[in-house]
Amino acid sequence: MRWRAGLALALGVLHTAAFAPVEAWWLQIVALAGLVWVVGRDPALPARRAALLGGLFGLGWFAAGLWWLFISMHRYGGLPAPLAAGAVGLLALFLALYPAAALAAWARWRSGRPALDVALFAACWGLAELARAAFFTGFPWIASGYAHTTGPLAAWAPWIGVYGILALAAAASGALALAWRGPGARPGAGWRPLAVVAVLLVLGPWLLPQGFSSPxxxxxxxxxxxxxxxxxxxxxxxxxxxxxxxxxxxxxxxxxxxxxxxxxxxxxxxxxxxxxxxxxxxxxxxxxxxxxxxxxxxxxxxxxxxxxxxxxxxxxxxxxxxxxxxxxxxxxxxxxxxxxxxxxxxxxxxxxxxxxxxxxxxxxxxxxxxxxxxxxxxxxxxxxxxxxxxxxxxxxxxxxxxxxxxxxxxxxxxxxxxxxxxxxxxxxxxxxxxxxxxxxxxxxxxxxxxxxxxxxxxxxxxxxxxxxxxxxxxxxxLAAVGLAPLWALGLAVVVAMAWRRRTAAAGPAGGGR
The missing domain is CATH 3.60.110.10 (Carbon-nitrogen hydrolase)
Incomplete structure (x- = not known):
């Protein structure tokens, strides 16, 4: 578990490099795929351990991406350096609860079928980011979709916005990770969702109409x-x-x-x-x-x-x-x-x-x-x-x-x-x-x-x-109904997968009565 924890923390730091000033959109997908692989390679990993790995990823992400808050509190706010650093760390820990919850939910309700698990991961990650943008007045700084102001997913912005983009990026990460899921996976099963997501990434910009405004x-x-x-x-x-x-x-x-x-x-x-x-x-x-x-x-x-x-x-x-x-x-x-x-x-x-x-x-x-x-x-x-x-x-x-x-x-x-x-x-x-x-x-x-x-x-x-x-x-x-469609879609996927998991778990017991 220690090597997984260290890798999750390092992947979170790497995730921050996907944003400005580096701006490597592909690195966001790779880093998140690494997290999915770390959690997904063990089908029996308990939800609490998945939450720990997701939280460590978030801690690395937010501590590396928000360290500059230290300057405001120490240099201009006059707080002692240890107190200012501690405050940044506590904020990073709090924000890390969102990816922790996403990974716990995914580990709890995944099915072992790559296509369904990719959809579930995209829903869990999207809901966590929506929650971070909404709860406690919202703090969506460096939401994962912002890494895609360039690259193929940018073409989706006038259609589904930053939160839709981050869900697509999460799907791409999940598909990439589950294509190499590890021992016990059915040969070739993980490649089908990867192919579908690749089409969305590569062909999407060519298939989506653009240019809705005029000078x-x-x-x-x-x-x-x-x-x-x-x-x-x-x-x-x-x-x-x-x-x-x-x-x-x-x-x-x-x-x-x-x-x-x-x-x-x-x-x-x-x-x-x-x-x-x-x-x-x-x-x-x-x-x-x-x-x-x-x-x-x-x-x-x-x-x-x-x-x-x-x-x-x-x-x-x-x-x-x-x-x-x-x-x-x-x-x-x-x-x-x-x-x-x-x-x-x-x-x-x-x-x-x-x-x-x-x-x-x-x-x-x-x-x-x-x-x-x-x-x-x-x-x-x-x-x-x-x-x-x-x-x-x-x-x-x-x-x-x-x-x-x-x-x-x-x-x-x-x-x-x-x-x-x-x-x-x-x-x-x-x-x-x-x-x-x-x-x-x-x-x-x-x-x-x-x-x-x-x-x-x-x-x-x-x-x-x-x-x-x-x-x-x-x-x-967005002007008509806000972010409600994304909330509804994400919740529908999670509820459906949770119900499927519960039904599957109850099946053998029911058949033995």
């Missing part, structure tokens, strides 16, 4: 990257200099649309001097120009909302008529405090740490374009804003404003950019990203990065983006 014209954008260190962002002694640098960046921008990172003005709106807003507004006061600026709306009584406000011709000073968008899906611990954890968050002294949710979902109009803001973590939850990709007032461009300075430049920036690329593939919409320290970039409707600034430099990315309209099949059914 709405081009828009020039100026994406501001101030590169302000997180420990200086809220420093009162540096506040005036930081705000002046932001104003000069907006004044020097050439694009029709100027976008700043989230909370780039780290103050509640009433605390911002009116003449400063007038300065920003005058920079984009010409007809056909606008800016989306990050600031906090709200007050002590109703709560503060991480927001983007729109400035344009005729609306150069925020008032009741200006465009505003407030973040709706908040980050646990960073933007809202789960019950029982106030002591932990207060120890890190995070400014404005317990925020209110926004309510606006309408896009901002600029000429022929309809701009839908997404603030940082929100773009992991396509199901929350799928309605913005359908209908006559659907978004033509998604605008992501982020601040990843909390976490350093390594890995996290590329991971978040990869999530934006998946949203572009799912909805066939371009995504423009303005971030504090990176990754500031433009992603076209095919998920390709067409322009990007280097990390940790103060600059403005001047680029052009083509807006798109038209709904993909995924956007249509």
């Amino acid at each position: 709405t014209g081009r828009l020039t954008v100026s994406l501001v990257q101030p590169n302000i260190a997180q420990d200086l962002k809220f420093d009162a002694a540096r506040m005036d200099a930081n705000l002046d640098a932001l104003a000069r960046a907006v004044e020097g921008a050439r694009g029709q649309l100027v976008v700043t990172p989230e909370s780039v003005v780290p103050l509640p709106l009433p605390a911002v001097p009116p003449d400063y807003w007038a300065r920003l507004g005058q920079a984009v006061a010409a007809p056909g120009r606008a800016a989306l600026v990050g600031v906090f709306l709200g007050d002590d009584r109703t709560g503060y909302v991480n927001s983007m406000v729109g400035l344009s011709a005729g609306r150069t000073v925020p008032d009741d008529s200006f465009y505003r968008y407030g973040k709706r899906h908040l980050l646990p611990f960073g933007e809202f405090i789960p019950p029982g954890f106030h002591w932990f968050v207060k120890a890190m002294a995070i400014p404005l740490d317990d925020q209110a949710r926004g309510s606006t979902t309408a896009p901002m109009h600029l000429g022929a374009q309809r701009l839908r803001p997404l603030i940082c973590y929100e773009d992991l939850f396509g199901e929350d804003f799928a309605d913005s990709a359908v209908g006559p007032d659907s978004a033509t461009v998604y605008v992501n404003a982020s601040n990843l300075a909390w976490f350093g430049p390594d890995m996290v920036q590329d991971q978040h950019l990869q999530f934006s690329r998946m949203r572009a593939l799912e909805f066939e919409r371009p995504v423009v990203r303005s971030t504090n320290t990176g990754a500031t970039a433009v992603v076209d409707h095919r998920g390709r990065v067409t322009a990007r600034l280097p990390a940790e430099v103060a600059a403005t990315l001047e680029a052009e983006v083509e807006g798109r309209q038209g709904a993909t099949p995924y956007a249509r059914w």
Whole structure:
């Protein structure tokens, strides 16, 4: 059992390399296939031991993929290094419960028939990832489907989205592993499901229709990257200099649309001097120009909302008529405090740490374009804003404003950019990203990065983006019923296999009465 445990942990670490910045989509399938092989080679392996192996795989995956959280808690939150490292480890252990549950269920209800076991594994893995995205407000960071922003499975994005893709990838992994299931397997039995999955992988992109959106014209954008260190962002002694640098960046921008990172003005709106807003507004006061600026709306009584406000011709000073968008899906611990954890968050002294949710979902109009803001973590939850990709007032461009300075430049920036690329593939919409320290970039409707600034430099990315309209099949059914079809399909497979296993186990006893 020890060698299996060590191999499962190593495979989990290897699984992380499938995501950005390495981006080896095939490695995700190979690593997961290794886990299935480790568990599946022993038909009598108890569910609790399968759970342990799945948990160790998850521990390696999440510890290797989320280590950068240590930076936010230790360097900027001031927690002692052992406590910060322990917190990352506990989070990885908690998230590892999901793959542990998936492997336990698969080991408990597998039938020994490769085709059925492949379907069961895909269902168990898909349900575990859906649960991780939904339970406790959801934390789907580096969900396994994100490894497939490139490669053959990417063609499935406008049809079934990231969670459908990860189920197909799990099926491919299961089929690959069960083709070499080990001693006792019926010769050739494992190759039939492998052949079916290979067809889905190789021929799928050629058989699936693509191109559900059409152009709405081009828009020039100026994406501001101030590169302000997180420990200086809220420093009162540096506040005036930081705000002046932001104003000069907006004044020097050439694009029709100027976008700043989230909370780039780290103050509640009433605390911002009116003449400063007038300065920003005058920079984009010409007809056909606008800016989306990050600031906090709200007050002590109703709560503060991480927001983007729109400035344009005729609306150069925020008032009741200006465009505003407030973040709706908040980050646990960073933007809202789960019950029982106030002591932990207060120890890190995070400014404005317990925020209110926004309510606006309408896009901002600029000429022929309809701009839908997404603030940082929100773009992991396509199901929350799928309605913005359908209908006559659907978004033509998604605008992501982020601040990843909390976490350093390594890995996290590329991971978040990869999530934006998946949203572009799912909805066939371009995504423009303005971030504090990176990754500031433009992603076209095919998920390709067409322009990007280097990390940790103060600059403005001047680029052009083509807006798109038209709904993909995924956007249509996701907006109508959410992720319910994937939940229902996965549960149906698991229940059917559990019933089959129970019936088979009861058969001999019933026949002997």
